[in-house]
Amino acid sequence: MPVLAAAPQDLRALNTLGLPARAAAFVAVDALAQLPGVSRLARQYASALVLGGGSNLVLPDEVDGLVIAARLPGVRRVGETDDAVLVEAAAGESWHGLVQWCVAQGLGGLENLALIPGTVGAAPVQNIGAYGLEVAERLVQVHAWDLAAAQAVVWPAGECGFAYRDSRFKQAGQGRWLITSVVLALPKAWAPRMEYPDLQRHAGLQDKPAAQVRPQDIFDAVCAVRRAKLPDPAVLGNAGSFFKNPVVADAQADALQQRFPEMPRYRVADGQSKLAAGWLIDRCGWKGRALGPVAMHERQALVMVNRGGASAADVLRLEAAVRADVLAGFGVSLEREPILAPGRY
Numbered sequence: 001m002p003v004l005a006a007a008p009q010d011l012r013a014l015n016t017l018g019l020p021a022r023a024a025a026f027v028a029v030d031a032l033a034q035l036p037g038v039s040r041l042a043r044q045y046a047s048a049l050v051l052g053g054g055s056n057l058v059l060p061d062e063v064d065g066l067v068i069a070a071r072l073p074g075v076r077r078v079g080e081t082d083d084a085v086l087v088e089a090a091a092g093e094s095w096h097g098l099v100q101w102c103v104a105q106g107l108g109g110l111e112n113l114a115l116i117p118g119t120v121g122a123a124p125v126q127n128i129g130a131y132g133l134e135v136a137e138r139l140v141q142v143h144a145w146d147l148a149a150a151q152a153v154v155w156p157a158g159e160c161g162f163a164y165r166d167s168r169f170k171q172a173g174q175g176r177w178l179i180t181s182v183v184l185a186l187p188k189a190w191a192p193r194m195e196y197p198d199l200q201r202h203a204g205l206q207d208k209p210a211a212q213v214r215p216q217d218i219f220d221a222v223c224a225v226r227r228a229k230l231p232d233p234a235v236l237g238n239a240g241s242f243f244k245n246p247v248v249a250d251a252q253a254d255a256l257q258q259r260f261p262e263m264p265r266y267r268v269a270d271g272q273s274k275l276a277a278g279w280l281i282d283r284c285g286w287k288g289r290a291l292g293p294v295a296m297h298e299r300q301a302l303v304m305v306n307r308g309g310a311s312a313a314d315v316l317r318l319e320a321a322v323r324a325d326v327l328a329g330f331g332v333s334l335e336r337e338p339i340l341a342p343g344r345y
């Protein structure tokens with residue numbers, strides 16, 4: 001195995017916001033045997049950034065430390081239990097490609113997560129979720145490489161700290177773990193998940209009795225709903241939802257609902273409610289509104305888009321403006337959803 005070396009790399013095409021970033025030190029990994037070498041290399045740098053599809057990232061002009069592109073390939077069935085078929089997918093595979101593969105094999109369970117950009121390895125980091133399903137519900141294990149300790153680790157899903165758009169890999173673990181593969185359990189007794197209002201309203205599902213709905217139907221509906229609302233990063237740079245939906249105390253949600261009876265609100269655990277950040281941003285007048293080269297999307301105010309030529313500074317300026325208006329208008333503090341890569345902003 002030749003010694004791994006880092007090289008400079010232009011990252012503009014490797015982040016879906018299309019920010020003009022550069023890495024002074026970049027290395028791509030496409031085989032597990034390279035990982036000890038990557039750990040040796042990483043020791044020479046103050047930080048590491050593991051790059052998947054670059055679809056949940058804000059990059060500065062110059063990214064500090066070592067940037068490691070995780071490109072490990074492979075998807076296979078690895079066994080079954082009484083209730084589920086087990087599939088292992090390597091980190092570098094496209095997430096949507098994996099969902100498509102499962103549906104084509106007749107394996108249901110991931111179809112609500114169709115068309116989410118990014119790689120398999122990035123999916124557990126922010127616990128991707130959409131249309132009533134989070135990936136944590138299907139994960140059995142996350143296989144990772146501990147870059148600091150230079151050893152492989154297998155995390156049972158229960159120890160991954162999964163929460164709404166969060167995990168141990170996103171928090172303190174950023175730059176420490178390189179996820180190599182995930183093992184998913186796809187239920188043999190599949191039942192469609194279609195409670196989400198956008199799916200209920202979808203023509204292709206509306207008139208079908210639940211017993212006749214197949215994973216392919218949900219897959220098609222999710223793709224259609226996403227295509228109608230969310231900008232395709234290949235056409236208009238974006239990183240999906242730019243803010244998390246805020247969770248507030250029921251008392252605050254009650255008070256807001258008195259003022260705005262039409263405000264969407266979902267009760268979650270422990271006397272708390274989740275609000276729709278997109279609605280709050282929309283109500284502040286930011287839907288479709290630009291600040292310099294960036295804007296909040298005209299069909300989904302939660303998604304920040306790069307209309308061309310934006311830098312990280314533009315992104316953070318719009319973020320601050322939106323946060324300030326939502327705080328002033330509703331007393332709600334929004335939290336950024338994508339990860340900020342190490343560097344100077």
Ligand code: EPU
Pocket residue numbers: 129130131132196198230239240241242243244245264276277278279282287299300301302337
């Ligand atoms: N809304 C508005 N105006 C807007 C956007 C939304 O009034 O501009 C309202 C909608 O009418 C709806 C509510 O806000 O009543 C929620 O909107 P939507 O159903 O579009 O979903 P969301 O809460 O904005 C979340 C996820 C998405 C995911 C969808 C579907 C987060 C941060 N975002 O968006 O995930 O696809 O639900 O499940 O949780 C992502 O994370 O990148 C992402 C796209």
